[in-house]
Amino acid sequence: MFLGVDGGGTKTAFALIDSQGQVLARHIESSAYYLEVGLDGMAAMLARGCQALLAEAGVTASDLTFAFFGLPAYGEDRAVQPQLDALPRAILGHARYLCGNDMVCSWAGSLACADGISVIGGTGSMAYGELDGRRARAGGWGELFSDEGSAHWIARAGLALFSRMSDGRAPRGSLYKLVRQRLALADDLDLCQVIYGELQAERSRVAALSRLVSEAAALGDLQAQAIIMEAAAELVALVDAVRGSLGVPEDEEVAVSYSGGLFGADGPLQAPFAQALAASTGPYRLTPPRLAPVLGAALYAARSAGAPLSDAALERLASAD
Template sequence: MEYVVGIDGGGTKSAISILDLQGNVLFTGRGGPTNIRSEGREKACENLKNLIVKSVEKMHLKLGDCRAICVGTAGAGREEEKEIITNCLKEIGVKGNIVVTHDAEIILSETIEKREGIVIIAGTGSLVYGRKDGIEKRAGGWGHLLGDEGSAYYIAVEGIKAALRYYDGRGNYTKLLYMMMERLNVKRPEEFIGFVYKDGITKADIAELAKVVDEAYKEGDKEARKILEKSAKELFKLAKAVIEAFEWENDEIPIVVTGSVFINNEFVFKEFSRLIKRYYPKANIKKLDKDASYGAAILALNFLKER
């Protein structure tokens, strides 16, 4: 049976969808992170290979019957990373058409009519991408050292900083110190250094601590609330840059939000939505209601139809 494959390659986990040539879903699954910038080339390729091979084997399909595969992952709009991913796929025997693009593209292709609108991703990292009249604009996506404002990594690091400021006596009281120490199973605050700078620690490992900030907020912690408010504001600023670049201020803007921060943190989603509606009342905001790997598979299928 001939088929297409779509992959949403995240920094924390990845998803796969396999469709037949009529667009029917044959299989969906999950795997390890396949983002090169967060995992490194070797680990990301290993995870990508395992995800594809195991999924195909489960369905008793042949790799040689894969007509097209689309991988959407942060940073893959850059030629160097496209080449790495393409070579990785060829190594496992993919002979069909290969499409490599960034993660926002696969979301836009699935959720917005005519593929025009804005996608805001706030997962391990953060990015805003928009398209109008064939023109593309983006803001963010610079990685955790240069950006990723509003992301899970950003929230986690801000949480650690607030905890250590309190420990030093130069910051306000926060439950974050004790809650993070408990989550990491460390006895002394000095051990945060060993965790953050340990060999092999990934951006995704640190981003997991964003959950602790959300838990502290729900327990009434004021410093945790400030961090989440800052996250929402930073995400709004990213969206604002793209909205105003397109001069969409007074239009009915289709906006899709996705990523662990929006999906798991209701406060950030509501605060972000409040800011958008305050300045752009005609905007239509929705959370992604399907797996982004499905959008990648649709892109792969459309690629075949357009040839």
């Protein structure tokens, strides 16, 4: 049995599978972004999630063959790294696990651990790829000066646009009315109290406001549409950067897939991303994700244990997703 954990800025998913590709249990918990919830908060959440998952499957941690914990911001702070690496041992009671960045979950799920590049468009953003044993990533430097094309980036751009619309520095489109209505602003400057006071400028809560930009774009707000198109272009730039780091020849086609709420059924980026990718210089083959990131994490656990799933097991896993 293989445990997969896909930690995210908004929610954390847990899954338990077997070598035949059967999903034995699934569970959802809250954010794993330790920069926001703290190391203790993340540790408590991971413990709750693992316990609930194992209880649902009717097994214990000692029954696990291997586990993979994909954690946001993993690998980005040397001082914290040993603590992150040690967390699962305290939960599982053994060392049959591996920790890594949550970008690996996206890649392993969307491409089923096959060569190619996967891009994340969720609360944050980044791209990760593997080719002939080589690995590379781009983006994911955090919301303060990176995460381009992410929900947080879109929300921040939308809030900036609202401020310009309010001041008269930009014509007022649908976004202006939507922000006032949805956030119940009696005065435009009340937005500051909502963002810095009520929401505490928290990454995940601010990112949720990206929906207002998407809705305004759907209503025909050209300035909101421009934000969505720029977000798609930023994500393609991440893909191009990973391609370059992997040393892919100019004429070689590369498989590209995606994950994250911005690519979901209600997300705004599927079509704009496909258009921007088709217009880029490198030849790409855009493919829908085969598995959810959490199942990718479990699949990666199996591969890390030296027991990759067979093609038949992969098909069974995909059909259960």
